[in-house]
Amino acid sequence: MAKTTGASLKETLSIKLDYDQLTNCMRCGFCLPACPTFQETGVEAESPRGRISLMKAVVDGVMEPNARFEDQMNHCLGCRACEPACPADVKYGQLIEQARDAIEDHTDQHRLWVKAVRKVMFKKVFPHQNRMKLLGKGLRMYQKTGLQTLVRKTGIVGVFSKQMSAMERILPDASGKGVIEQMGTRIPAKGEKIGTVGLFRGCLMDVLFTETNKNTVKLLTEAGFEVVIPETQNCCGALHAHSGETAQAQALARNNIHAFQQANVDYIVSNAGGCGAILVEYDHLLHDDPKLSEQAEWFAKRVYDVSTLLMEKGRPLQFAKQKNEEDGVRVTYQESCHLRNVMKGSGAPRQLLKRVSDIEFVEMRDAGSCCGSAGIYNLTQPDMANQILDRKMENVKTTKAHYVLTSNPGCLLQMKLGIDKHAKNDGVQSVHIVDFLHDRLVKN
Ligand code: SF4
Ligand code: SF4
Structure with missing residues (x-):
């Protein structure tokens, strides 16, 4: 959406907010129990209706x-x-993005370090995969040269932000080489080919979770898909869109549409709920761009989460507990909000897990409720994020699970943070569902 120069915030909000959507809300309150910030505070203004x-x-x-x-x-x-709780089908996600877009046009009240990090990461790093790789290499050096140990000993990160310091403790091993460098851009299907899948590799995903990207390719090829990884794809734009940087999100979307159209794929697969949810809504993100609306629709209708594609379109895969794994392994699943509420992908991960023989799946109470990660929310709103995480960890602990599985890197890190804080000695670990399934795949 274009920047509104010279207008007051009130005028910008009036221009950007969809008034029909605002009036669609009939104030019934059915959404209130579903809202984590309302659950935590009980304050009407902290609810969707409010x-x-x-x-x-x-x-x-x-x-x-x-x-x-x-x-x-x-x-x-x-x-x-x-x-999903709203009987009037109010598009709340669109309203909050429009409100934030307007606020972002006018705001200069972010804390200084938030401002600096946002500017550098949103504009200079996330959109450029070569810079993301450099970041990965830098992080890898930091982790492998002893600098990380020194930083931890001095506690210097905690001086700036306690939350950053906690996040630093659970940072996974970074990779200097992404999925393309390790596997190429075209990986053939095993056996008869069912179709061609374009892998959305993600920006952070390909630096901090390269193994998950590789394992995604392996599951897809095993299920009969040829996998293509367009080199010119970039960040999905989710963090930008959710933070009010709509124009930047649109620019990233245009480039991704072009990259995947050139690859001529049947499906576009994401293994990160947060990315998948914006990819599947590129048609809405670009609805006011007449030149691109058709291509955006082409793109959006091809987007699947990896679990859903495997369940709905792939050859059935079989999984079994690992050779050296003890009996009685228990797993639970923390949903990605965006996979659940936007991509409607709650069922497939559970169905896949039920195919793993000799493990016990335990449903967690309120598994569909947010863990507090929410993009960069756990950095910008640490108090509320931690409150929500504390409640989530009570539910995790009740399951007595050995694994908390997730479908989104943000949720995965948040679960690691929760385990570090509340369940360090409980023998529980957080793992991406793709990695868990890959390690238990029974090959034909
Ligand atoms: S998006 Fe989530 S936190 Fe925001 S109002 Fe809706 S339920 Fe509440
Ligand atoms: S957003 Fe939907 S569920 Fe919530 S009060 Fe409005 S109409 Fe009711």
């Missing part, structure tokens, strides 16, 4: 968009659990 009322009050001229208003918009996790 936030929509605030937006409408500003547009109607009943109130000024003051700092409290901006806080309520920023406290929202963007988890979109309110959408």
